[in-house]
């Protein structure tokens with residue numbers, strides 16, 4: 168795709184033109200000429216289609232978007248979850264918005280996929296820059312489909328068979344117990360009172376495209392099931408080093424008014440913590456997702 172190539176109106180992806188500036192051959196794009204506060208239904212449908220295809224989209228100059236507009240946008244792209252399983256929303260009017268505020272220890276300097284410690288992690292996230300440091304605080308995304316594809320076939324076959332335990336206690340157990348006295352948000356219809364480890368396939372099959380991704384992350388993946396501790400550690404180290412190779416990554420330098428939207432089923436991300444004591448505040452909403460399905464589950468369904 169050449170830079171700034173519009174989607175053809177006849178494309179099955181969209182009924183309208185979106186002007187995309189690709190950031191990599193198959194990963195990431197800046198979407199030009201869309202005002203997210205007033206986008207048409209056709210533009211929203213095109214954005215939703217491109218989200219799965221490009222995996223992370225960036226929108227510049229979205230100054231008209233405020234918290235209410237961000238929630239409205241999220242509800243147009245999909246179905247919003249609560250802000251976070253254990254962290255409350257920014258206020259009673261915006262229970263869907265999760266604030267990451269550096270003044271309140273809101274950092275994301277560990278590679279992770281959002282909320283994989285729940286049975287149904289979000290489909291996607293929409294992040295808006297609210298307060299930025301003068302410099303620094305860039306965010307990086309890695310393409311987990313490219314990471315899977317660029318493994319050797321023998322390692323792909325091994326990964327296809329594995330499951331992994333994901334656990335949110337290291338990152339959020341303290342918050343749930345101390346700051347919320349054991350009473351978190353309502354997630355999938357139930358109040359979260361503890362974070363029970365969950366098991367997800369190491370290779371996730373994308374529910375819309377059937378593409379495979381290497382679905383593990385250092386933020387929440389605790390161990391590989393059914394192998395020794397040493398094997399689990401070495402396998403995870405191998406996967407993490409691989410998925411964060413520079414050619415799998417796009418890096419975004421934020422400006423005021425920027426919005427990022429990512430497919431949380433096929434990416435990991437990491438926010439650089441390199442801005443000292445400067446304040447950085449980001450607002451996120453997440454789209455409801457489904458339980459990850461692996462290669463083995465699909466095979467057994469086919470029998």
Ligand SMILES: O=C(O)CCC(=O)C(=O)O
Pocket residue numbers: 267275281292294305306436437438449451
């Ligand atoms: O602060 C950022 O840039 C990313 C924060 C994050 O991990 C998220 O919004 O899910």
Ligand SMILES: [Fe+2]
Pocket residue numbers: 275279280281436
């Ligand atoms: Fe995140």
